[in-house]
Amino acid sequence: MKKGTFPYDKFQSLQTPFYYYDTQLLDNTLQSIKKETDKHEGYHLHYAVKSNANKKVLRHIMEAGFGADCVSGGEIQTCLDAGFPAEEIVFAGVGKADWEIKLGLTAGIQYFNVESIPELEVINEIAGEMGKVARISFRINPNVGAHTHAHITTGLAENKFGIEMADMEKVIRIAQKMENVEFVGLHFHIGSQILEMDDFVALCNRINELQDKLETLDIPTVKNINVGGGLGIDYQHPNENPIPDFKAYFDTYANHLKLRPGQHLHFELGRAVTGQCGSLITRCLYVKKGTIKQFAIVDAGMTELIRPALYNALHVIENLSSTCDEEKYDIVGPICESSDTFACNYSLPKTQRGDLIAIRSAGAYGEIMASQYNCRKLPGSYTTEDFE
Numbered sequence: 001m002k003k004g005t006f007p008y009d010k011f012q013s014l015q016t017p018f019y020y021y022d023t024q025l026l027d028n029t030l031q032s033i034k035k036e037t038d039k040h041e042g043y044h045l046h047y048a049v050k051s052n053a054n055k056k057v058l059r060h061i062m063e064a065g066f067g068a069d070c071v072s073g074g075e076i077q078t079c080l081d082a083g084f085p086a087e088e089i090v091f092a093g094v095g096k097a098d099w100e101i102k103l104g105l106t107a108g109i110q111y112f113n114v115e116s117i118p119e120l121e122v123i124n125e126i127a128g129e130m131g132k133v134a135r136i137s138f139r140i141n142p143n144v145g146a147h148t149h150a151h152i153t154t155g156l157a158e159n160k161f162g163i164e165m166a167d168m169e170k171v172i173r174i175a176q177k178m179e180n181v182e183f184v185g186l187h188f189h190i191g192s193q194i195l196e197m198d199d200f201v202a203l204c205n206r207i208n209e210l211q212d213k214l215e216t217l218d219i220p221t222v223k224n225i226n227v228g229g230g231l232g233i234d235y236q237h238p239n240e241n242p243i244p245d246f247k248a249y250f251d252t253y254a255n256h257l258k259l260r261p262g263q264h265l266h267f268e269l270g271r272a273v274t275g276q277c278g279s280l281i282t283r284c285l286y287v288k289k290g291t292i293k294q295f296a297i298v299d300a301g302m303t304e305l306i307r308p309a310l311y312n313a314l315h316v317i318e319n320l321s322s323t324c325d326e327e328k329y330d331i332v333g334p335i336c337e338s339s340d341t342f343a344c345n346y347s348l349p350k351t352q353r354g355d356l357i358a359i360r361s362a363g364a365y366g367e368i369m370a371s372q373y374n375c376r377k378l379p380g381s382y383t384t385e386d387f388e
């Protein structure tokens with residue numbers, strides 16, 4: 001198996017576990033996105049901060065000129081601190097607290113993605129009290145399925161997200177009558193880790209239908225269509241496929257979504273931006289031979305990368321220290337949970353105590369979902385630049 005390239009000698013003296021971000025790959029990924037979005041008039045990316053809010057990572061994304069998609073006041077503040085202009089920040093989430101709405105209004109964010117009528121009423125009220133007008137988009141649940149893990153599909157009627165299509169006209173009419181909100185767009189998101197472009201085609205078709213319907217209702221064309229994120233990465237081949245096929249992704253929208261003249265198209269990619277540039281670096285503590293299997297017990301656990309435990313997710317694992325013949329291991333962490341397992345029956349070069357192990361494709365939903373369960377310390381992070 002081809003291995004990733006890491007500053008192995010520099011890693012030797014570092015306390016494990018830690019996250020390592022290949023910022024060269026991150027920059028190449030950002031350039032690849034820019035190259036594709038620049039081809040199309042009005043395409044704009046708000047990076048989904050929920051996938052990774054590491055300061056060093058955010059700086060690269062901000063400097064590449066992307067905006068931010070936030071889902072909490074904490075994320076908004078993190079982005080403001082990182083230097084993202086407020087007018088490039090959008091704010092989604094089914095349960096926005098009053099202080100979060102106030103923070104967004106004070107900062108002057110681009111718009112709120114509103115998920116219910118009660119939320120709309122509260123935003124209108126708070127904006128009124130503050131003497132401001134809140135720009136809002138409605139998150140519409142398009143009832144489009146996606147070929148992905150059941151826990152990360154969001155665009156079905158059964159999911160908690162968004163406003164049902166049948167209620168779209170009603171909510172728009174309500175918003176139009178409100179004094180302290182300005183209706184600027186429609187927002188959609190069908191799920192995450194989607195690799196089949198047909199799923200995005202289905203979303204485009206649904207948006208086309210909805211826009212046609214709005215026209216028949218004499219509702220003025222909205223300024224922005226926001227299609228959320230969801231483009232997946234190749235978890236099985238991080239070395240062969242480090243950069244997602246952004247051309248296919250953006251071309252899908254260019255070919256299938258009928259934007260109205262002057263309309264802007266907003267994207268909220270997270271995983272596709274940060275997923276492949278990050279690895280969780282851990283050290284083998286013990287190799288334990290059981291009667292039917294052997295375990296490689298490493299010093300990272302579900303506390304540092306919860307995806308395998310939570311979604312049964314596969315991450316490529318590489319032993320950076322060994323080139324011996326391969327043996328099979330269950331690669332497990334030190335946490336007191338059986339689900340604290342990174343992979344079962346996984347082939348690694350013969351592994352021994354002290355070997356450095358890289359768990360790949362951990363840049364998205366890795367560090368950001370870390371916890372302190374078992375009173376563990378949150379690990380540190382390094383980037384390519386730290387070793388130059």
Ligand code: LLP
Pocket residue numbers: 048050051069092152154188189191192193228229230231268269270271272307311364365
């Ligand atoms: N926009 C909205 C409204 C979202 O809910 C999400 C992700 C995104 C954008 C970014 O999606 P992406 O481009 O990263 O697929 N923790 C899970 C993923 C949860 C995704 C939640 N929403 C995982 O580790 O797979």
